[in-house]
Amino acid sequence: MLSVPLPFLAGLVFALTLYRSLKGVELPGTRRYFYAFLVLYAFQGVGVGLRFGYGVDGLVPFLPITASIMPPLAFLAFRGLTAKPLEQPWLHAVVPCVVAVAVGFFRDLVDPLLLVIFFGYGVALYRQTVSGGDDLMAEASLQRVRPALRAARLTAGLMLFFAVSDAALAVYTNIYGARDVPLAVTIMNLAAMAAVIVYYFSPDFSSAKPTAASPSVEPTEEDKISLSRIEAALEEGELYKSENLSLAKLSRKARLPAREVSAAINRVTGLNVSQFVNDRRIAEACRLLRETERTVIQVMLDVGFSTKSNFNREFRRVTGMSPKQWRAEARAAQDGGAIKTRP
Structure with a gap:
């Protein structure tokens, strides 16, 4: 009887955290991105668990492609909550297409590509959360702006974490072989789960604001x-x-x-x-x-x-x-x- 893969549990924890953080937030035109991202994240965890936990090598060609879809989906979903949603979102479909070509013809480029994709989208999403202004999460209800902002930062942080950890794992595998990869994947997912839980239950000190303030600029x-x-x-x-x-x-x-x-x-x-x-x-x-x-x-x-x-x-x-x-x-x-x- 197969046990539940740890990466799936990590994906489930993150998916539930993201869902609860965004509960009550209207997602005009972007709900499909969130749902697709959550489903794909969970199934990616299953795939990684089956690949490294049970040796299902048939998933090897597909995991990099599905992994490359998640950062664009997350970015598009959160960008849709801003005052100015991104135009021509279909252009982000180029990302998994490039990875698919690399999987088929340039295998050595797959890991560097995934590193660039996760790191690039992670930085882009995080910069979006610190760009300032009340219009940052304009489509979210005023009572859900802070949770939505925290969810975006959590997602960006996980992207950056997996970019760095996957790159380190790839380097380690090239030098020492794949014997310790399952253990490394387990540690990575335990760290991700712990980070998600701690971040979700930690108080949001950034939401504290002064009870009264003077206008920073003279009103016209x-x-x-x-x-x-x-x-x-x-x-x-x-x-x-x-x-x-x-x-x-x-x-x-x-x-x-x-x-x-x-x-x-x-x-x-x-x-x-x-x-x-x-x-x-x-x-x-x-x-x-x-x-x-x-x-x-x-x-x-x-x-x-x-x-x-x-x-x-x-x-x-x-x-x-x-x-x-x-x-x-x-x-x-x-x-x-x-x-x-x-x-």
Whole structure:
């Protein structure tokens, strides 16, 4: 009876992590890339496990080709979440075609090609995550921008890891032979699994932002006009309450480029887009807490938050206290005012 190959488990762990990180993120036009990448990653793990764990040599010609498909798929999937998706994505199909030709006619070029492909796409994807600006993950809902960004960085990191480790393994095999390759593959996949688990459960310190900031650039009259259009767009149909509101949706509603929306908000208010929208949500939450008997959870859902932790964090950022504390103080102030005005 065959045991489950460790590379498959590593692929499964990564696939589940990526899926959970992107849960709730709308992927317009790119969902097929994500699904294809996840499925291919898992089956690549099975193939590697069968090849090195059970000696299924018939997979040797196919593994380099399928491996070369994954970096372009990952890059296209995450690029589709930006404000400006890549044009002519079909050009990336050239990559596996080149590897297929090398497998058939220039076998010595396969390993160097895979090194260049994984390293090149890994660097490109990582640079995409640090290019700055709120429009980086414009198609992701404002509440899922950070998880989507972390998922992209995790994917980029794994690409770079496998590029370096596979290159080292190829050099070792050429010098010392293939006897220790299964052990090396096991260590690589254990390291990848550990990295994925640690990264997924580690706190996201990069998401911590100051509670208030001064605009980094003096706002112009055009910025103020743009902000008025943005505020009007948020109020129209109570768009700010939409749980899946993204920068892309807001920019389309305001009929402004995504980069202009984020720049105008930052220059006029000193906030990023997520904070700006959440300020409006918290203002409405305060009204509901003061004027209605709805529970905190009901209020949280009514104003567009999907998780209690995010709601409490943003509520405390804006008001300096928890929702329950704020409601108690607001009710006490109301009662005191009523007593004072009573004849």
